[in-house]
Amino acid sequence: MDYILHLAILISIYIILSQSLSIVAGYSGQLSLAHAGFYGIGAYTTALLSVNFDLSIFITLPLAMIISGFIAFIVSKIAVKTVDDYYIIITLGIQVVIFSILNNWQSVTNGPLGIPAIPSIEVFGFLFESKISFLLLSMSFVVIVWYLIKNLTSSPFGRVLRALSEDEIFTKSLGKNVYQAKIVSFTISGMLASIAGVLYAHYISYIDPTSFTIDESIFILSIVIIGGMRNLKTIFLATVFLVLLPEALRFVGMPSNIAANMRQIIYGIALILVIFQYGNKKKGQKTDRMKKAKA
Numbered sequence: 001m002d003y004i005l006h007l008a009i010l011i012s013i014y015i016i017l018s019q020s021l022s023i024v025a026g027y028s029g030q031l032s033l034a035h036a037g038f039y040g041i042g043a044y045t046t047a048l049l050s051v052n053f054d055l056s057i058f059i060t061l062p063l064a065m066i067i068s069g070f071i072a073f074i075v076s077k078i079a080v081k082t083v084d085d086y087y088i089i090i091t092l093g094i095q096v097v098i099f100s101i102l103n104n105w106q107s108v109t110n111g112p113l114g115i116p117a118i119p120s121i122e123v124f125g126f127l128f129e130s131k132i133s134f135l136l137l138s139m140s141f142v143v144i145v146w147y148l149i150k151n152l153t154s155s156p157f158g159r160v161l162r163a164l165s166e167d168e169i170f171t172k173s174l175g176k177n178v179y180q181a182k183i184v185s186f187t188i189s190g191m192l193a194s195i196a197g198v199l200y201a202h203y204i205s206y207i208d209p210t211s212f213t214i215d216e217s218i219f220i221l222s223i224v225i226i227g228g229m230r231n232l233k234t235i236f237l238a239t240v241f242l243v244l245l246p247e248a249l250r251f252v253g254m255p256s257n258i259a260a261n262m263r264q265i266i267y268g269i270a271l272i273l274v275i276f277q278y279g280n281k282k283k284g285q286k287t288d289r290m291k292k293a294k295a
Helices: 002-027 035-053 057-079 084-104 131-153 156-166 168-173 178-204 214-226 232-251 256-294
Strands: none
Touching: 002 035, 002 131, 002 156, 002 178, 002 214, 002 232, 035 057, 035 084, 035 178, 035 214, 057 084, 057 178, 084 214, 131 156, 131 178, 131 232, 156 168, 156 178, 168 178, 214 232
């Protein structure tokens, strides 16, 4: 039972990460590889403040979101001036920089040794120590984040993001501030990713830089792409599938070293199929537009 609860908690954390990334990758059309960096900023902020200063989550969570949001804002101000591959390269570089800081700033982050003995979350005297209580807490955050994203994307600002992802030039011609929309979406995405980091740090009670690498960013982006970019329901299903996939491979008796390689192969095949289907859909839409134009 503890094993099932553990997997459910991890799924909840990755749902927050993938749905927050969908704001950038799905709705504003920007593929970011820096999401694990903001995830790590949230984790390290709450770990340092709770371990060294014994601060509650009511303080550490807002501060984690503010710090992640500020860094995301600075990054987006730079990245928004680029397009396509250059944008991805900049976010990749930011991810490497954040990991390097976490790994080498030993006087603050303790470097590769990490931060142990992170206390459990306490709310009004109640400690979320058991797995079932922490699962309920993490699911509550999943619902809150889903509600925020749902309302954001259905608002006028969300419609601007949808238009931006479809045709940036056309969106500009309507008088919409495309650059501002990109900056705001990236900042909000970074802030929401830090929530997952806070939950992860308090749940595991130990963090180190290896949990926030570029591989983690690629994994989160894979969930979003396989889940349909901006479909929150299918992103939820993709999260469940990809988080449980390694466990399923272990249950069939596959050795751990082979299972890791098989997981990567399955990720790759799934991504190819999704991109192929997306390309055919785009091609069909373009053909329909050409037929209508001729008519």
